[in-house]
Amino acid sequence: MDNIILVAFITGLTAGGLSCFAVQGGLLTGSIAQQVESTSQSSGKTASSSKKKKNNGRRIQPANPKRPAGMIQPILLFTTAKLVAYTILGFFLGLLGSLFSFSSSLKGAIQLAIGIFLVGNALRMLNVHPIFRYFSFEPPSQLTRYIRRVSKRAESWATPLFLGALTLLIPCGVTQSMMAVAVGTGNPLTGAVIMFAFILGTSPTFIGVSWLVTSLGGMFQKYFYRFVALTVLVLGLYAINGGLVLVDSPVSSAKILRAFNSDPPVSVTATTVAPSPAAPASSVSAELAPGSPLTASDTPPSDVNRVVAPPPPTAAVIAQINVENSGYLPDNLALPANLPIELHLITNHTRSCSRAFVIPELGVQELLPATGEKVIQIPAQKAGKTIDFMCSMGMYTGVFQFK
Amino acid sequence: MARSTFNIPNMFCPACVMHLEGLEDELDGILSIKASYQKQRMDVEFDEKRISEQSIRAAVAGLGYQIS
Numbered sequence: 478m479d480n481i482i483l484v485a486f487i488t489g490l491t492a493g494g495l496s497c498f499a500v501q502g503g504l505l506t507g508s509i510a511q512q513v514e515s516t517s518q519s520s521g522k523t524a525s526s527s528k529k530k531k532n533n534g535r536r537i538q539p540a541n542p543k544r545p546a547g548m549i550q551p552i553l554l555f556t557t558a559k560l561v562a563y564t565i566l567g568f569f570l571g572l573l574g575s576l577f578s579f580s581s582s583l584k585g586a587i588q589l590a591i592g593i594f595l596v597g598n599a600l601r602m603l604n605v606h607p608i609f610r611y612f613s614f615e616p617p618s619q620l621t622r623y624i625r626r627v628s629k630r631a632e633s634w635a636t637p638l639f640l641g642a643l644t645l646l647i648p649c650g651v652t653q654s655m656m657a658v659a660v661g662t663g664n665p666l667t668g669a670v671i672m673f674a675f676i677l678g679t680s681p682t683f684i685g686v687s688w689l690v691t692s693l694g695g696m697f698q699k700y701f702y703r704f705v706a707l708t709v710l711v712l713g714l715y716a717i718n719g720g721l722v723l724v725d726s727p728v729s730s731a732k733i734l735r736a737f738n739s740d741p742p743v744s745v746t747a748t749t750v751a752p753s754p755a756a757p758a759s760s761v762s763a764e765l766a767p768g769s770p771l772t773a774s775d776t777p778p779s780d781v782n783r784v785v786a787p788p789p790p791t792a793a794v795i796a797q798i799n800v801e802n803s804g805y806l807p808d809n810l811a812l813p814a815n816l817p818i819e820l821h822l823i824t825n826h827t828r829s830c831s832r833a834f835v836i837p838e839l840g841v842q843e844l845l846p847a848t849g850e851k852v853i854q855i856p857a858q859k860a861g862k863t864i865d866f867m868c869s870m871g872m873y874t875g876v877f878q879f880k
Numbered sequence: 881m882a883r884s885t886f887n888i889p890n891m892f893c894p895a896c897v898m899h900l901e902g903l904e905d906e907l908d909g910i911l912s913i914k915a916s917y918q919k920q921r922m923d924v925e926f927d928e929k930r931i932s933e934q935s936i937r938a939a940v941a942g943l944g945y946q947i948s
Contacts, residue, residue, distance in 0.1 A: 602893070604892065607920075610917060610918045610920075611918055613893070613894050613917065613918075618901060618912075618913075618914050621897070621898050621901060622901065622904070625898065625901070625902055625905065626905070647898070649893075649894075649895070650893065650894070
């Protein structure tokens with residue numbers, strides 16, 4: 478989860494800032510211009526109408542550079558209102574997503590749709606084909622007309638505050654993409670935090686970008702826009718991959734990598750253990766083959782593929798996975814067929830989404846404690862069967878092979 | 881009242897819609913503008929006694945857009 482929040486913040490800081498500014502910047506600068514004008518009692522043209530910059534069809538309106546002190550209050554009010562509004566929106570988007578999180582397969586389907594939306598948006602930004610223009614939503618004319626006219630009113634501090642909140646109605650492409658990610662989390666709080674992190678990230682860029690655009694001109698915009706598109710493309714491919722994993726598609730990056738992985742599997746045989754949920758890991762005696770034999774006491778439970786030899790019929794088999802921030806160790810376990818498995822999931826200050834452990838095929842969805850142990854019962858499976866496990870977003874994966 | 885449709889082939893994002901529709905407030909004689917990024921088009925209703933099509937074209941070009 479932390480990874481996604483960091484990605485949201487960095488996306489805001491880098492890609493989101495200019496994209497948001499292109500769509501919403503006029504509101505801010507128009508409002509500032511009006512405020513500065515009304516404060517200074519000056520007559521004549523407003524900053525917004527006299528400072529328009531034309532660039533490849535983009536009109537960027539820099540703020541009035543002559544009165545930086547007068548600009549601070551409306552900028553802060555605008556960005557604060559925007560931050561609060563989008564955080565609340567993120568909460569409701571996460572809530573919306575949670576309504577649809579009935580199963581990991583459905584979650585995967587939603588994630589796939591989000592990924593396709595992101596990739597479509599990226600291809601739209603790269604102007605690959607006109608069809609991709611339909612991946613962006615246009616607010617109704619009546620709405621944009623209303624917002625535009627409000628932005629031109631010279632009023633009190635309430636105007637930038639109101640306009641900041643109104644940016645909810647005209648999200649830019651990258652913001653729309655991040656909103657889709659918030660839905661995909663299926664958690665109101667995570668959705669709120671993601672949108673907060675994203676908008677927080679956009680804020681310094683949003684404020685500073687007018688200086689950059691005026692200083693560096695069209696070249697800056699051209700390359701920055703491509704960078705925005707590529708970032709969204711990567712996010713989209715990432716989401717599609719996660720979705721493919723969750724819907725148990727035969728094609729996903731983890732499965733492809735696993736297919737090409739030429740490392741010989743580490744075979745471990747173990748004796749039986751008593752069927753007790755609290756059985757310590759040391760009750761398994763393990764031996765590595767090929768390679769140097771290990772005893773249970775010096776075998777780290779996290780670094781082996783474990784094959785547990787058929788125990789007596791009354792015994793259960795204990796398998797253990799260490800749930801780490803970067804994934805599952807081991808992530809490829811060979812388990813005995815036709816026996817129930819007691820799976821121990823061990824967390825130790827684990828903060829990433831690997832804590833949201835999912836086995837789609839068995840309908841298992843568990844949120845593990847940050848530090849602790851969770852036991853999951855896996856029913857006996859036939860030999861040759863493979864079952865995938867993963868985090869709830871499909872980022873970290875692994876597989877059980879029954880032999 | 882007259883209506884004209886202009887093709888704007890270099891609208892590159894939905895923000896262009898807002899910029900173009902903003903001409904409603906800036907040009908005297910314009911009754912309404914409906915721009916579409918998806919269709920790369922702008923439909924304008926205007927009072928031909930107060931503003932000419934040429935003036936509208938000039939204003940659009942002034943924003944940096946191609947017009948046909």
